[in-house]
Amino acid sequence: MKKHLITIDDLTKNEIMSIMEQGKAFKEILSRPIKKIPTLRGKTIGLLFFEPSTRTKLSFELAAKRMSADVLNFSASTSSLKKKESIKDTIMTLEAMKIDIYVVRHGFPGVPYIVANNIKGSVINAGDGAHSHPTQALLDLYTIWEKFGELKGLNVTIVGDVKYSRVVRSDINILNKMGANVTLCTPKTLLPRTIEKFNVKYTFNLKEAVKNADVIIGLRMQKERQDSGLIPDEVEFNHFFGLKPEIVANARKNVLIMHPGPINRGVEIDGEVADSENSVINEQVTNGLAVRMSIFYHFVEG
Amino acid sequence: MKKLYFKNGQLYNGKEIKKSDFYVVDGKITFKKQEKVDEICDIKDCIVFPSLFDLHTHIRCPGEEYKEDFDSVTKAAVHGGFTDICSMPNTKPTADNQPIIDYIILEGKRYNRCRIHPFGSLTVGLKGEKLSRMGLMKKSGAVGVTDDGKCIQNSVIMIRAMEYASTYNLFIMDHAEDINITGTGVLNEGEISDSLGLSGVPEIAETIMILRDIEMSRYLDIPIHITHVSTKRGAEIILKAKNEGVKITFDVTPHHLSFTEKDCGSFNTLFKVNPPLRTESDRKFLIKLVKSGKVDAIVTDHAPHAKFEKEYPFDQASVGISGLDTAFSLLYRTLTIEEGIPVEKWIDLISNKPRKLLKIKPITLMENKKRDFFVFNPKEKWTVTEKTIYSKGKNTPLLGKKLKGKIKYTVFQGRIVFRDGG
Numbered sequence: 001m002k003k004h005l006i007t008i009d010d011l012t013k014n015e016i017m018s019i020m021e022q023g024k025a026f027k028e029i030l031s032r033p034i035k036k037i038p039t040l041r042g043k044t045i046g047l048l049f050f051e052p053s054t055r056t057k058l059s060f061e062l063a064a065k066r067m068s069a070d071v072l073n074f075s076a077s078t079s080s081l082k083k084k085e086s087i088k089d090t091i092m093t094l095e096a097m098k099i100d101i102y103v104v105r106h107g108f109p110g111v112p113y114i115v116a117n118n119i120k121g122s123v124i125n126a127g128d129g130a131h132s133h134p135t136q137a138l139l140d141l142y143t144i145w146e147k148f149g150e151l152k153g154l155n156v157t158i159v160g161d162v163k164y165s166r167v168v169r170s171d172i173n174i175l176n177k178m179g180a181n182v183t184l185c186t187p188k189t190l191l192p193r194t195i196e197k198f199n200v201k202y203t204f205n206l207k208e209a210v211k212n213a214d215v216i217i218g219l220r221m222q223k224e225r226q227d228s229g230l231i232p233d234e235v236e237f238n239h240f241f242g243l244k245p246e247i248v249a250n251a252r253k254n255v256l257i258m259h260p261g262p263i264n265r266g267v268e269i270d271g272e273v274a275d276s277e278n279s280v281i282n283e284q285v286t287n288g289l290a291v292r293m294s295i296f297y298h299f300v301e302g
Numbered sequence: 303m304k305k306l307y308f309k310n311g312q313l314y315n316g317k318e319i320k321k322s323d324f325y326v327v328d329g330k331i332t333f334k335k336q337e338k339v340d341e342i343c344d345i346k347d348c349i350v351f352p353s354l355f356d357l358h359t360h361i362r363c364p365g366e367e368y369k370e371d372f373d374s375v376t377k378a379a380v381h382g383g384f385t386d387i388c389s390m391p392n393t394k395p396t397a398d399n400q401p402i403i404d405y406i407i408l409e410g411k412r413y414n415r416c417r418i419h420p421f422g423s424l425t426v427g428l429k430g431e432k433l434s435r436m437g438l439m440k441k442s443g444a445v446g447v448t449d450d451g452k453c454i455q456n457s458v459i460m461i462r463a464m465e466y467a468s469t470y471n472l473f474i475m476d477h478a479e480d481i482n483i484t485g486t487g488v489l490n491e492g493e494i495s496d497s498l499g500l501s502g503v504p505e506i507a508e509t510i511m512i513l514r515d516i517e518m519s520r521y522l523d524i525p526i527h528i529t530h531v532s533t534k535r536g537a538e539i540i541l542k543a544k545n546e547g548v549k550i551t552f553d554v555t556p557h558h559l560s561f562t563e564k565d566c567g568s569f570n571t572l573f574k575v576n577p578p579l580r581t582e583s584d585r586k587f588l589i590k591l592v593k594s595g596k597v598d599a600i601v602t603d604h605a606p607h608a609k610f611e612k613e614y615p616f617d618q619a620s621v622g623i624s625g626l627d628t629a630f631s632l633l634y635r636t637l638t639i640e641e642g643i644p645v646e647k648w649i650d651l652i653s654n655k656p657r658k659l660l661k662i663k664p665i666t667l668m669e670n671k672k673r674d675f676f677v678f679n680p681k682e683k684w685t686v687t688e689k690t691i692y693s694k695g696k697n698t699p700l701l702g703k704k705l706k707g708k709i710k711y712t713v714f715q716g717r718i719v720f721r722d723g724g
Binding site: 086106108109110113114128129130132166169192193194195198 | 499
């Protein structure tokens with residue numbers, strides 16, 4: 001196992017499967033009345049969130065606490081980001097506090113590498129700009145693997161803001177690595193121009209995109225995309241790219257509906273779909289906890 | 303003035319490289335044997351070339367002396383074989399009026415290692431709104447005008463700026479960039495930007511502006527020079543216009559000839575530059591144009607920054623490469639060692655061609671000529687480190703790299719202004 005988890009490329013197929021298996025064991029622990037284990041007692045985990053986050057941060061924090069680690073919280077406001085705060089200086093201060101694992105979230109791509117180059121411990125990337133979000137990809141994979149067992153040959157359709165999404169980049173990497181077939185669906189303005197190099201299929205027709213899908217992953221449509229003129233508005237986006245019951249009906253019967261959250265009901269996904277029997281959106285949150293425990297377990301050993 | 307004797311070396315006389323010993327007496331070159339010389343320079347294995355001329359240097363002073371000052375930029379220049387550099391107007395305050403031009407020329411003379419030829423801005427504060435006092439700046443010694451780095455977006459202002467500059471016969475240089483297309487882009491739009499999740503700068507951000515400039519130049523019949531062309535398409539458009547008689551010239555940089563977007567693949571901010579490093583096919587095409595003599599000049603676009611300014615995330619890191627110290631050695635590596643183009647085929651692009659563009663007398667190393675030159679040892683290796691770079695800006699991707707080919711002496715107005723190891 002490598003020292004840092006910054007992109008999915010840091011993991012081999014075997015390592016990914018090992019995280020999956022161990023995640024299953026942790027998920028079982030999370031269902032017990034006493035959910036705490038002593039695995040990381042005496043270890044210190046620093047949560048460095050340079051960008052606002054609720055879910056991911058809570059998930060990492062709880063995962064660390066369930067494993068008895070000491071958790072140090074560092075949140076930078078967006079205003080200090082604007083002041084071009086030196087990340088190196090911040091890291092040097094924290095490093096003097098002897099932190100074992102740094103969990104890093106930042107609005108700009110590449111920041112986890114800057115952290116990694118200035119510390120002795122490990123870095124877990126909790127999302128850097130539109131670059132990478134490997135723990136989300138691992139929990140997405142876990143959710144799929146738990147339901148289907150086999151990953152090879154599964155049809156996974158991802159719908160929404162591809163160009164600016166770190167989740168998509170990491171999901172594509174991990175799904176390709178495990179042999180699943182990925183199809184993307186989004187307007188041209190939200191598709192990377194070199195999409196041909198991504199080793200995926202893509203279409204602008206949602207009905208076609210979800211045909212025979214085993215899994216549909218919806219992505220949050222950021223309000224910012226309208227403001228910068230990439231799409232006209234939410235109404236039109238929902239009309240052509242929103243996940244609605246009649247669209248989902250074209251997928252396989254036991255299709256999994258996933259979303260990294262938080263969801264925009266009526267924009268990228270209709271409430272009826274989000275709350276349907278096929279939806280595992282809330283289960284993804286539980287799995288996230290188990291998978292992040294598993295990641296800590298692997299990286300503290302490594 | 304000291305009498306200097308350069309022996310055991312070779313000399314490039316503008317046509318060929320020939321073995322010849324020579325003297326420098328009263329600043330002039332002579333091949334006649336001299337008695338009582340003050341200094342003997344044994345330059346075995348070395349070649350003597352006319353000194354280099356940089357059409358595009360960000361000197362950062364006045365105003366940003368923490369990045370570079372007159373002392374360091376002139377030292378970096380002569381270390382790199384340059385005895386002439388053209389300062390860009392994006393100083394603080396902007397070089398948009400005569401006192402700043404006066405100050406730059408005076409400071410250059412104070413250190414007396416090389417000449418600084420200032421460019422003034424086309425518009426006040428590089429804001430693209432109001433015309434600068436181009437006439438008065440020319441009177442103070444400005445050699446050209448440009449809004450480098452802040453390409454004028456409003457076409458009618460660009461038309462007026464070109465017409466007004468032509469009133470005083472000023473050399474007009476444009477950094478062709480549509481800043482709305484660039485947007486938040488920080489490297490070439492392509493495979494690397496898409497995989498790293500960074501915003502890309504597409505080729506059309508450059509080509510659309512080049513096309514605009516061509517049409518203006520054609521319509522107004524005013525020459526224009528496009529600096530640091532980075533794309534194959536951009537160069538193709540210019541060559542086509544040239545063929546049709548448009549008075550357009552262009553230059554390329556050592557870094558666009560040497561590196562590509564792939565070098566940014568590990569978020570290395572030392573490769574962050576504007577225009578961005580492009581693809582291998584762009585790079586190869588620009589080299590082909592150098593080879594076939596279709597490029598008008600090579601410029602460093604020397605852009606020194608303090609170390610901490612390159613330690614930010616890629617999105618926030620300062621833009622530019624410090625180039626004066628290493629330009630010639632890097633060109634030697636890329637063009638001569640890798641591509642097999644002899645130095646005498648390309649050296650004019652960074653010495654006499656830019657002089658000709660500015661109507662400054664070119665240099666030929668011949669008897670009885672008062673001429674500036676530098677001595678280059680193509681065999682000697684050196685390692686680029688923070689210590690071997692004289693510029694305050696240590697922001698070169700060559701840091702830690704070994705280069706073959708080292709400048710041993712630079713002679714300016716009959717004086718040795720740089721000597722290796724001295």
